[in-house]
Amino acid sequence: SQKIEQNSEALNIQEGKTATLTCNYTNYSPAYLQWYRQDPGRGPVFLLLIRENEKEKRKERLKVTFDTTLKQSLFHITASQPADSATYLCALSYSSASKIIFGSGTRLSIRP
Amino acid sequence: DTGVSQDPRHKITKRGQNVTFRCDPISEHNRLYWYRQTLGQGPEFLTYFQNEAQLEKSRLLSDRFSAERPKGSFSTLEIQRTEQGDSAMYLCASSPTRAPYNEQFFGPGTRLTVL
Numbered sequence: 675s676q677k678i679e680q681n682s683e684a685l686n687i688q689e690g691k692t693a694t695l696t697c698n699y700t701n702y703s704p705a706y707l708q709w710y711r712q713d714p715g716r717g718p719v720f721l722l723l724i725r726e727n728e729k730e731k732r733k734e735r736l737k738v739t740f741d742t743t744l745k746q747s748l749f750h751i752t753a754s755q756p757a758d759s760a761t762y763l764c765a766l767s768y769s770s771a772s773k774i775i776f777g778s779g780t781r782l783s784i785r786p
Numbered sequence: 787d788t789g790v791s792q793d794p795r796h797k798i799t800k801r802g803q804n805v806t807f808r809c810d811p812i813s814e815h816n817r818l819y820w821y822r823q824t825l826g827q828g829p830e831f832l833t834y835f836q837n838e839a840q841l842e843k844s845r846l847l848s849d850r851f852s853a854e855r856p857k858g859s860f861s862t863l864e865i866q867r868t869e870q871g872d873s874a875m876y877l878c879a880s881s882p883t884r885a886p887y888n889e890q891f892f893g894p895g896t897r898l899t900v901l
Contacts, residue, residue: 716895717894718892720890765828771836776821776831
């Protein structure tokens with residue numbers, strides 16, 4: 675079965691630096707890979723989606739890359755701010771109609 | 787607010803009792819998903835509806851769990867004979883079929899504690 679690996683240890687970054695989070699998966703490459711943000715006690719919030727035939731996607735300070743050879747996605751937050759502190763979840767799906775499989779998330783802390 | 791809503795937000799029950807949760811998706815969304823999330827883990831897929839049809843159900847879901855979506859609007863998730871291992875956050879999400887990318891909009895969740 676598909677397995678998603680995200681850094682289990684929290685990532686601590688100085689404000690203003692670029693935070694880079696990693697998502698690795700096993701088996702077949704998904705059609706879609708998504709990133710969500712989750713704050714404590716709340717539901718995840720969609721951030722970005724990248725398709726298997728796309729290498730990179732950007733949205734404001736966020737950038738996602740997708741390398742199907744390495745079976746890896748990287749999620750970058752540039753000019754990080756304390757308000758970016760949250761858990762970030764990687765999720766994948768094999769079609770637009772299939773279920774989504776989530777990783778366990780990486781907790782990001784941005785210190786002032 | 788036209789987001790996904792869930793009720794109740796918190797539920798404390800004793801082992802062996804039945805509980806039912808409700809989810810109201812965004813009104814124009816055809817798809818509705820239920821997930822379970824425990825501390826330190828990502829959401830775990832339970833089941834998925836398109837309109838009123840239940841299209842997929844996790845093999846992890848025991849016979850004690852059942853979900854319905856009558857008339858393709860709100861959905862209910864029932865857990866019968868609750869066990870302490872059922873304690874978790876239960877999340878509902880919806881997505882529109884017009885989006886090819888199944889971006890999901892999550893509700894705030896229902897936190898279940900089984901004593």
